[in-house]
Amino acid sequence: MNATPPDQIPPAGPGLPTGPGYPVPPAHRGPAPGVLGNQGLRLLALLLDTVLAFGVLFLVTFGVGLVVTFGGGRDNTPFYVPVLVAVALLFLYSPLLTARCGGTLGKMLCGLSVVRLADGGPLSYGAALGRHLAHLGMWVVPVLSLLDPLNCLWDGLRQCLHDKVVGSLVIRRRMRPAPAATGAPFTRPVGS
Numbered sequence: 714m715n716a717t718p719p720d721q722i723p724p725a726g727p728g729l730p731t732g733p734g735y736p737v738p739p740a741h742r743g744p745a746p747g748v749l750g751n752q753g754l755r756l757l758a759l760l761l762d763t764v765l766a767f768g769v770l771f772l773v774t775f776g777v778g779l780v781v782t783f784g785g786g787r788d789n790t791p792f793y794v795p796v797l798v799a800v801a802l803l804f805l806y807s808p809l810l811t812a813r814c815g816g817t818l819g820k821m822l823c824g825l826s827v828v829r830l831a832d833g834g835p836l837s838y839g840a841a842l843g844r845h846l847a848h849l850g851m852w853v854v855p856v857l858s859l860l861d862p863l864n865c866l867w868d869g870l871r872q873c874l875h876d877k878v879v880g881s882l883v884i885r886r887r888m889r890p891a892p893a894a895t896g897a898p899f900t901r902p903v904g905s
Contacts, residue, residue, distance in 0.1 A: 815827060
């Protein structure tokens with residue numbers, strides 16, 4: 714009796730036999746195709762968040778400058794307000810919105826959401842803060858500041874390095890509807 718070695722048994726699949734002696738096909742791991750966030754949308758979301766943060770800091774600094782200039786006081790203490798706002802933006806804006814809403818305003822406008830890779834659930838505040846601080850820390854190191862976003866281009870799950878640090882994944886929040894099927898099949902025009 715000729716027995717087929719286990720490594721030469723064809724994989725199970727639609728129309729193929731299953732049962733004893735046949736390997737079980739591996740379960741699909743990771744998100745469904747088309748769910749991962751687009752790299753271009755991620756970049757746009759980052760630009761929107763940066764413009765928003767600088768806009769808020771500009772308005773606060775401008776307001777404090779007007780108060781100090783026209784207030785008549787000799788105290789420059791109000792100039793600490795922009796520093797406090799910058800620290801609040803640094804530790805609250807991205808981590809808090811990511812933990813509570815699934816992403817920053819830029820990500821929400823771009824239709825993206827940040828979830829845990831393990832189960833697709835929302836990130837905790839600690840994980841969101843770790844992700845944000847890893848992102849900022851990698852911007853300080855010249856090589857990592859380039860590798861962090863570039864990793865998103867060749868990684869199968871489109872994870873940047875700061876996503877890998879905490880096990881997060883950026884997905885599309887809302888999916889486009891599938892194109893409507895037409896009744897007639899596509900045919901090539903005559904002569905082409």
